Amino acid sequence: xxxxxxxxxxxxxxxxxxxxxxxxxxxxxxxxxxxxxxxxxxxxxxxxxxxxxxxxxxxxxxxxxxxxxxxxxxxxxxxxxxxxxxxxxxxxxxxxxxxxxxxxxxxxxxxxxxxxxx
Amino acid sequence: xxxxxxxxxxxxxxxxxxxxxxxxxxxxxxxxxxxxxxxxxxxxxxxxxxxxxxxxxxxxxxxxxxxxxxxxxxxxxxxxxxxxxxxxxxxxxxxxxxxxxxxxxxxxxx
Numbered sequence: 001x002x003x004x005x006x007x008x009x010x011x012x013x014x015x016x017x018x019x020x021x022x023x024x025x026x027x028x029x030x031x032x033x034x035x036x037x038x039x040x041x042x043x044x045x046x047x048x049x050x051x052x053x054x055x056x057x058x059x060x061x062x063x064x065x066x067x068x069x070x071x072x073x074x075x076x077x078x079x080x081x082x083x084x085x086x087x088x089x090x091x092x093x094x095x096x097x098x099x100x101x102x103x104x105x106x107x108x109x110x111x112x113x114x115x116x117x118x
Numbered sequence: 119x120x121x122x123x124x125x126x127x128x129x130x131x132x133x134x135x136x137x138x139x140x141x142x143x144x145x146x147x148x149x150x151x152x153x154x155x156x157x158x159x160x161x162x163x164x165x166x167x168x169x170x171x172x173x174x175x176x177x178x179x180x181x182x183x184x185x186x187x188x189x190x191x192x193x194x195x196x197x198x199x200x201x202x203x204x205x206x207x208x209x210x211x212x213x214x215x216x217x218x219x220x221x222x223x224x225x226x227x228x
Binding site: 035037044045046047050057059060061062063095097100102103104105106108109110111 | 121150152156158164165169175211214216217219220221
C-alpha cells in the first residue's frame with residue numbers, strides 16, 4: 001500500500017525556519033517525482049514545489065522561491081522541504097504528494113500544519 | 119503563476135449532472151493535455167479523480183468525466199450522489215514546468 005506521511009510542522013515565529021519531512025513507502029520512491037502542496041486555513045490548494053525522481057530538477061512557486069528548498073534522499077525514501085524566512089502568510093497545512101507516471105498527483109499524505117505567528 | 123479560474127460554487131439535486139469549469143491560458147490548460155481534478159472532503163487530503171484531461175484512476179466512479187476545449191477544462195459529475203458533496207480543484211502543468219491549481223469549487227448536493 002502506497003503511503004506518504006508528513007512530519008515536522010509546528011509553531012514558528014516570523015523569520016524563522018522549519019524543515020518538513022515526508023516518509024514514503026509502498027512504492028519505488030526513486031522512480032517518481034514528488035511535490036509539496038499547501039492549503040491555508042479555509043483557502044484552496046496551492047502548489048509549492050516539485051522535485052524530479054533523481055533530485056536533479058527542482059521547481060518552485062514564485063511565493064516561496066528563494067526561501068524554500070526541496071530535496072530528497074532516495075536511500076531513506078524521504079522527501080524534505082526546508083523553509084526559511086517564514087512569513088505569516090506561509091501558515092498552512094503542507095501536503096506531500098507523489099506524482100503518477102505523468103503530471104498528476106496520485107497519492108497524498110494527511111498533511112502537517114505549519115503556523116507562523118509571533 | 120496565476121491560479122486557474124473555477125466557479126466558487128455549484129449545486130445540483132441527487133441524480134442530476136453538474137459541470138465545473140476550469141479556465142486557464144495557452145501557457146497551461148490550453149497548451150498541454152495535463153489537466154487533473156481533485157476531490158477534497160472537509161478535513162481530508164485531496165483525492166485524484168481525473169488525470170490527463172479525461173482519464174480516470176482505477177477505483178474512481180465512471181460518473182466522473184473530464185474534457186477540455188481550448189483554454190478551458192471541465193469536470194462533469196453525472197448521477198449526483200450525496201457523497202459527491204465536496205470541494206473540487208483543477209490543476210495543470212505549465213510552460214514553466216511548474217504546476218498551478220484552480221481556486222476550488224464547492225459542490226453542494228441539494
